[in-house]
Each structure stands twice: as structure tokens, then as C-alpha cells.
Amino acid sequence: MSDPHFSLCVYCGSRPGSQPEFTEAARAVGEWIGRHGGQLVYGGGCNGLMGTVAQATLDAGGRVVGVIPKALVDKEWANHACTELHVVETMHERKRLMAEHADAFLALPGGIGTFEEFFEVWTWRQLGYHDKPVGLLNVAGYYDGLMQFLHSTVEQQFMGTWQMDLIRMDTDLQRLLPGLVQDAGLAPAAQLEAI
Template sequence: MTKRFTLCVYCGSRHGNDPAHAQAARAIGRQIAQRGWQLVYGGGNVGLMGIVADAALDGGAQVIGVIPRSLMEREVGHPGLSELHVVETMHQRKQRMAEQADAFLALPGGIGTLEELFEVWTWRQLGYHDQPIGLLNVGGYYDTLIAFMQQTVDAGFVSEGTRETLEIGDEPSALLDRLAAQAAQGGGRDDYSRT
């Protein structure tokens, strides 16, 4: 049996103030289903997390959620997923999601989304994996972060090569195309337990 391409999505447990963010989450979920992919995400039924999961499920995609026991009530674990794994810690959550991923994508979100993005990006810099990582910059949400990351390059703390490993786009389908193309060129999982 051929393994299904799995996209790990990081995003907010809130909807945010701009309706474009929810629209983008819905578009990502639909694209996952249309492409015959599988979604792995944080397991919640709220905010952008719930929207992307529902859109993927509505399209017939397999959706795997991973949620810490302590967040089952706060983020309301999604009852309709293909699989919902309840783990004890945030570290276990992130590791379980990463172990299943062929590519990573961050949508708009808060500090949790940023932490997940930067951790998996750091893992790539350190050589723990070489899967593609994307940042969906909906409505300019991440403009100042992107500018700051260029500042870290200009200041000599981050290499231009590392900066360029983050694929940035504002259109869901085109960004997913780029991530899939990169993954097909030989991205691979490694032992995340070393982190």
C-alpha cells in the first residue's frame, strides 16, 4: 500500500480578527483533500485548527489529531477525526506530529503556532530532518516576522541559506505545490527523539 503524503499544519486555536484567515484555513483543508493527502495537526475543534480539520474531513481526507490531555477541554478535542491521539505533554504532541509529516505548514496563529514553526525550522537547520516548511502569509499577517527574519540574516545570526529553507507564500494552492515539489526531491524523516 502506498503511503499517503502527510502535511503537518500549525495554526491558531482562535479564528483571529480577519475573515481571510479562516478562508485560508478552509482552502488548505480543501486542498489537502483534493490532492489525496492526509492532515496531521494539533487535534483541536476550535479556531483555525477546527476549520482546517473540518474542511479536510468534508473533502474525504484522513485527519490525524494529536492533543495533550491537559488541552482536551480547553482546545476541545475534535470528536470527528480519523484518529485522535491523546498524549501527556506538548513535547510528545509535537514529536508525534513531526514523525508523521512529509512537510510542514504554518498558518496564522499565536505564540503556540510560532513556537511550533520555529522548533521544526530549528530541527531542519540542525539536520534532524529535511522536509519542506511553509509559511502561509495571509493578508500580510507575517510581514513583520518575515522582515525580522531578514534582519537576523543581515545581523549575521542566521545564514541566508537557512532563511531560504522557509517557503513563504500568500496563495494556498501555489504554496502547497512548492512544498510537494520539494518533498518529492528527497525530503526525509529522521529521528526526532534526538531533539
């Protein structure tokens, strides 16, 4: 495969979750990345939503870069089918390498690891450490409660609306993913379907 048109870092669960819509969304995200000549950057596991998005990207012709700490190689079942699999020493190194390889970030449903990674890249963006788009795909209402809480932090004046404006949240991946690629400056709207 030639150089990817864009590189999307996806944070998601190493479990499939309780709703079939979660797996369907992970598969659809991977298919979209591959179909548009993109590259997936993710946590390097083959279980749960992580494995689903990676396999769907590969099946659709995309590149997959996995980054996994040694301590999690057995626990998360490192995915040796990745185009590139980086085994690193620490979680800090994992997150740094994932961020360096990404043009934009997307969180799918997941647990505490997904939350931590999403909040970190959002925080980095507000501090000016990067200016890469950050997206949240709200599948089957999974993030409704989180969004309600985040809006309450604005009401309680612990955050400003400008911080909320740094993330793009949607329930429709067909809107969200092109928007992230466009926000990264990699493809104008008129050209996105051509890549």
C-alpha cells in the same frame, strides 16, 4: 480511504483571528489536502483555524490525524471527528508525534503555540534532524512583520541566507502547497494534479 498520497502537518491558531481571510485560508488548505488525497496532521482541536482546517479536510475526503495533550483536551475542545485522535501526556510528545506523521510542515496564522512549533521544525531542519519542507502561508499580510524581522537577523549576522532558504514562504496557497509536496519528493509537478 486508501493510504494518503502525502501527509501535511499544519500549525495554526485555536482562535479564528480578526480577519475573515484567515478562516478562508484554513478552509482552502483543508480542501486542497482532501482533494489531493492527502492527510492533515494537526493539534487535534476543534476551535478556531484548527477546527476549520480539520473539518475542511474531512469534508473533502482527506484523513485527519489529531494530536493533543491531556491538559488541552478540554481547553482546545479535542476533535473527536478526527480519523485518528492521539491524546498524549506532554507537548514534547505531541510535537514529536506530529513531526513523525508529517512529510512537510505548514504554518498558517496563529499565536505563540504556532510560532513555537514553526520555529522548532525550522530549527530541527537546520540542525539536520529532518529534511522535510517547511512552509509559511502569509495570509492577509499576517507574517509581514515577522519576515521583516527575520531578514534583519540576517543583516545583523545572527542568521545566514541559507537558513532563510530552508523555509518556503508565499501568499498563494495554490503555489505553496504543491511546492511543499514536490519538495518532499512525493509528486513531480506534472503528476501533482493527477493525485
